[in-house]
Amino acid sequence: MTAPVIEAVGVGRIFETRGGPTEALRDLSFGVDGGEFISIIGPSGCGKSTLLRIVGDLVEPSTGSIRVNGKTARQARLDRDYGIVFQAPVLYDWRTVIENVRLPLELAGGSLEERRERPRALLRLVGLEGFRDHYPWQLSGGMQQRVSIARALALHPSILLMDEPFGALDEMTRERLNLELLQVWSETGATALFVTHSIAEAVFLSTRVVVMSPRPGTIDRIVPIDLPRPRLDKVRGEPRFFELVTAVRESLREDPALAAGNAPRAEHARARGAP
Amino acid sequence: MHERAERHSVEKLREYLPAAIVLIAGVALWEAVVFVFSIDFYLLPAPHVIFANLRENYALLLEAGLYTFTEAAAGYALGCGSGMLAAMAASRSPAFADLVLPYAIASASVPIIALAPLAIVWFGVDQGSKIAIVSLMTFFPTFISALRGLLAVPAPAVELMRSCAATPRQIFWKLRLPHSVPYVFTALRACTTLAMIGAVVSEFFGGPVKSLGVYIKSSASLFQTRQAWSAILVTCALGLGFYFAVALAERLAAPWQAERGEI
Numbered sequence: 087m088t089a090p091v092i093e094a095v096g097v098g099r100i101f102e103t104r105g106g107p108t109e110a111l112r113d114l115s116f117g118v119d120g121g122e123f124i125s126i127i128g129p130s131g132c133g134k135s136t137l138l139r140i141v142g143d144l145v146e147p148s149t150g151s152i153r154v155n156g157k158t159a160r161q162a163r164l165d166r167d168y169g170i171v172f173q174a175p176v177l178y179d180w181r182t183v184i185e186n187v188r189l190p191l192e193l194a195g196g197s198l199e200e201r202r203e204r205p206r207a208l209l210r211l212v213g214l215e216g217f218r219d220h221y222p223w224q225l226s227g228g229m230q231q232r233v234s235i236a237r238a239l240a241l242h243p244s245i246l247l248m249d250e251p252f253g254a255l256d257e258m259t260r261e262r263l264n265l266e267l268l269q270v271w272s273e274t275g276a277t278a279l280f281v282t283h284s285i286a287e288a289v290f291l292s293t294r295v296v297v298m299s300p301r302p303g304t305i306d307r308i309v310p311i312d313l314p315r316p317r318l319d320k321v322r323g324e325p326r327f328f329e330l331v332t333a334v335r336e337s338l339r340e341d342p343a344l345a346a347g348n349a350p351r352a353e354h355a356r357a358r359g360a361p
Numbered sequence: 362m363h364e365r366a367e368r369h370s371v372e373k374l375r376e377y378l379p380a381a382i383v384l385i386a387g388v389a390l391w392e393a394v395v396f397v398f399s400i401d402f403y404l405l406p407a408p409h410v411i412f413a414n415l416r417e418n419y420a421l422l423l424e425a426g427l428y429t430f431t432e433a434a435a436g437y438a439l440g441c442g443s444g445m446l447a448a449m450a451a452s453r454s455p456a457f458a459d460l461v462l463p464y465a466i467a468s469a470s471v472p473i474i475a476l477a478p479l480a481i482v483w484f485g486v487d488q489g490s491k492i493a494i495v496s497l498m499t500f501f502p503t504f505i506s507a508l509r510g511l512l513a514v515p516a517p518a519v520e521l522m523r524s525c526a527a528t529p530r531q532i533f534w535k536l537r538l539p540h541s542v543p544y545v546f547t548a549l550r551a552c553t554t555l556a557m558i559g560a561v562v563s564e565f566f567g568g569p570v571k572s573l574g575v576y577i578k579s580s581a582s583l584f585q586t587r588q589a590w591s592a593i594l595v596t597c598a599l600g601l602g603f604y605f606a607v608a609l610a611e612r613l614a615a616p617w618q619a620e621r622g623e624i
């Protein structure tokens with residue numbers, strides 16, 4: 087039995103806002119094994135992105151702790167164990183496509199040969215070798231996000247963190263990029279943590295789907311996805327796919343119902359408490 | 362490729378055509394108004410009279426123009442240069458930047474030109490006082506723009522750097538500094554105009570005869586308006602040349618924007 091690659095114990099996060107402290111996450115505990123593809127899904131504002139940022143040591147947890155590859159999240163970040171893809175492509179305007187992909191290698195001080203060859207190989211992997219000298223604005227949204235995926239892979243990260251990377255794209259582009267992402271992921275063997283709003287996307291990509299509750303975010307349910315791999319587009323038409331989509335949808339639905347049931351009661355309590 | 366370049370230059374020409382027509386029409390109108398209303402030349406000289414004077418006084422105007430432009434350029438280099446350096450220093454501590462930024466913005470709205478007579482007391486009647494005024498006039502706008510550019514980096518862009526374990530030095534050189542380039546050039550372009558104004562108006566308060574400001578002021582007070590207009594035209598030409606030189610530098614320094622047609 088090997089130790090999980092990502093292990094969260096009692097993770098919580100409270101943000102100080104103008105209206106007082108807001109609890110974004112409460113007492114999350116979970117483990118992710120090496121090579122898994124975990125999707126995190128939940129209603130808006132449930133702290134999905136915060137959870138991803140805590141794992142990547144971009145936000146500190148208020149309570150609990152995270153171990154990544156047997157180290158603290160900070161050490162894992164300093165060891166460059168992470169590759170990150172954000173919702174926006176976050177490409178630097180002043181760098182061409184290949185220069186953007188090269189950035190992590192420059193930061194890590196890779197060899198000259200690596201700096202020359204690795205970005206080329208990565209652009210081939212995401213099918214953009216013909217666009218290496220273009221500037222980001224000359225590319226479509228889908229292409230920009232592919233560049234950002236290539237950049238995330240530059241340092242052979244063992245963990246890929248993706249924060250709704252395809253959220254801004256149209257359905258057709260999104261489905262094509264889902265396929266490409268699966269291919270890239272299986273080639274790299276990285277462990278993936280993927281935040282999304284799309285139930286179908288989560289089911290199609292993942293080994294397990296983590297369903298989160300509304301704020302303060304907790305883990306409601308973890309749905310294992312037993313669809314066979316490699317997953318091709320035809321998986322989306324299979325009965326088992328629909329069953330799993332329904333299972334995830336129902337776990338998501340339970341909560342708003344709960345919140346809706348709670349809200350009037352809270353109102354009553356306040357009304358009664360008022361003089 | 363060649364065809365595209367050709368079409369590009371034709372489009373460029375078409376772009377500038379309206380401006381050229383307006384210029385020619387404006388000069389023609391000016392000429393016509395002076396002729397039709399038989400306006401005295403000392404009130405408003407006709408364009409052909411000014412052009413004749415320009416040819417006549419060519420050598421003197423060139424010398425005066427060079428003198429004044431040297432002040433403007435030296436003050437500009439000093440003011441913008443130190444503005445950029447100060448912004449780089451201030452950006453190291455956002456808390457310090459927040460502290461000084463309101464004062465910098467307030468200083469930028471002070472009419473520094475009002476200090477010109479004092480500058481003559483402090484730095485003498487020669488180029489020194491004008492360079493000081495121009496430096497002061499160009500310092501604050503450059504400082505403010507550069508500081509904004511260095512600090513207004515989108516949060517995810519910084520997170521990307523952090524996720525790659527970038528050092529603060531790397532974040533500065535590979536993210537903040539290039540991000541500030543368009544901001545800096547916005548100020549650098551605006552400062553070319555400020556520099557010319559600063560130099561010429563400072564000379565109104567005193568300077569050698571062979572400088573544009575003194576020449577404009579003395580010829581105007583002697584009703585030698587065609588001389589004054591000639592010097593004003595030289596000032597305009599120098600200002601435009603200065604502006605376009607900086608715009609060209611921007612194209613070279615920020616090719617990613619030039620290709621997008623944002624400059």
